[in-house]
Structures are given as structure tokens and as C-alpha cells.
Amino acid sequence: MAENILQFKDVTVEFKLRRGVLRAVDKASLDVQRGEILGIVGESGSGKSTLASTVLNIVSVPGEISGGQILYNGKDILKLSDEEIRKYRWSDVAMVFQAAQNSMNPVIRIKEQFLETAAAHNGDNISERDVLAKARRLMEYVRLEPDQVLSSYPHQLSGGMKQRTIIAMSLLLDPRLLILDEPTTALDVITQAYIMDILKAIHADLGITMVFLTHDVSIMGKIADRMAVMYAGRVVELGTVDDVFYNSLHPYTKGLIHAAPSLTDDVSKRRPIPGAPPDLINPPEGCRFAPRCGFYNTGFCNGEEQGKLIEVKPGHFTTCLEWERMDA
């Protein structure tokens, strides 16, 4: 059986807002296997980024992790001391944030950004010389010209170059798990494909575990081994990419796949999912997808769900009670 590097167990994250409590992640459970590339897909607002931020315990204010556990190599990261978590960030787990290319410090050169990262998170005190030697090697890894890029300011680089620089920086302290939040979304298709290629090469070379978050389901087949589908704060389906694509066990997954643009498909065959995701302050009882689901109220589904992922076929999980009718 595959060994888990990371486990989310019933993780709940709440934002206490004026309007009420918004539960961005609601009892999400998910295992990440050592060495795999796991994709998490879901519409904007489904809770992907919030779930990912729990891995580093950096949920943004006014959010808080109000329930569940996040286990890294079996250890509850919510119980780490400040010193332990500082070392754990970047050296065990690194994250490339959404639109990270816009968040680089504009007034310092790339090489100083590498040095600052090492200084902030590296307990073993590698010398500046070693940090820069490593930065050069990593730049080659992401197919950038080291001397030119390391002495540049962020504005001197294209969007794709900045994103590759950030991927290189995330590898500086040899993390075992890399989380990438929409790493190619702001980029053109050619640059996207190039970055995907680089990520696959890094994965093959370093055997690093990757968690890849995106709203674009069509990317999954190009990069991931397994994929999880999130809807309204919950993980509703999980399995190998092939199983989830070709034998979907949740109507939301089917909807997402049929709504996805494809370069080869006839655009007229694209079918958007009707309606909109629920308000997470007052979500519907039972299955949150029911109001948008073609199976709801057709005689056999009354909107109940299993409440958690159930393994209905080996390695393939769903929350939908009607999974057997999914081919109908």
C-alpha cells in the first residue's frame, strides 16, 4: 500500500465574517501519497487554496482551522512549536502561491530573494556562497540562464520566467512536498505547457511529492497521477486521473469535465454546469451540489449524501450516494 506523506483528516476552516461564519473548508479528508502528483480541482471558491494553506498553518485572517488534523509524515503540524514550524516551512513543505509571480519583492534582485529565503528558514546556516551555488543549479533546472536571472530585478523578467524563478526558489531547501496553487493560470498556453514540462522533469528527477491546485480540469491529465475534486468546501471525489475522468462517480465531476474547454473538441458540445455554487455561510443541507444536479428530484435522489468519501471501487472514492447510476 502506498505510504502517505500528508493526510488531511476532517479539516474545517472558518472565516468569521460580519454576515456570519463562512465555512470555506468543511470536514475535508484527503491523503497525499509519497512521490505522487496529486491534482486538486474545483471551481473558484471551492476551498482549494484555503485547504492548501492549512498545510503550512497559514490560513489568512480572519480564518481559522476550527477542526481536524493535518498530518505530515504522521505528525500533527498544528502541534509544532513556532521554531519547528519555521523550519518545516520551505524545508519540508514549500508552496508556490497563486499569482506568486506578482508577489516578488520588486526592489531587490533575484539573488537577494534566494538569500533572504535561506536566511529566514534554514536552521543549518548554509553559507551565502553555497546558497548562490545552489540557486545557480536550480536556475538551470528550470531552464533559465543563472547569471542573467539572478542579477535581475523581477520587472526585468517575463511572467513565465518569474514563475520558473519562483519554482526554483521553492526547491532551495530541498522540500519533500511542493504545493503549487494555479502555477500556470496567468500564463499563455505555450508557457503553461513549458512549465508543466519542467515540473514533470523535476518530479521525475527529485521524486518530490507535488500537490497541484487548479480550476482547469483539462490540465490534470497532463500532470497528475491522482486527482481530488472539491465542491463548496468538501472533497467530493478522489481517484486516479483515468478513473475520475472516464468513470466519474460524482455528477459535479461529470459537469466539470463536460464544461471544460478542449483544443480538440467541438465548442458547441461544451455544457456549462447550470446555476452557481452555494453561499458557504448558508449552504444547503445534505448534498451541496443537489440544487445544480440533474439527478436531484428525479425520483431516486433526494439530496442526501454519504457525508464523507467512501471507497466504492478500489482507490476510487465519492460522496455521492447515486454513484452506480452515474453512467446512465
Ligand SMILES: Nc1ncnc2c1ncn2[C@@H]1O[C@H](COP(=O)(O)OP(=O)(O)OP(=O)(O)O)[C@@H](O)[C@H]1O
Ligand atoms: N481572507 C478571507 N476572508 C474571507 N473569506 C475568504 C478568505 N479567503 C477565502 N475566503 C472564502 O473561502 C472560500 C474558499 O476560497 P478559496 O480561495 O480557498 O477557494 P479556491 O477554490 O482556492 O478558489 P480560487 O482559485 O478562486 O482562490 C470562498 O468562499 C472565499 O470567498
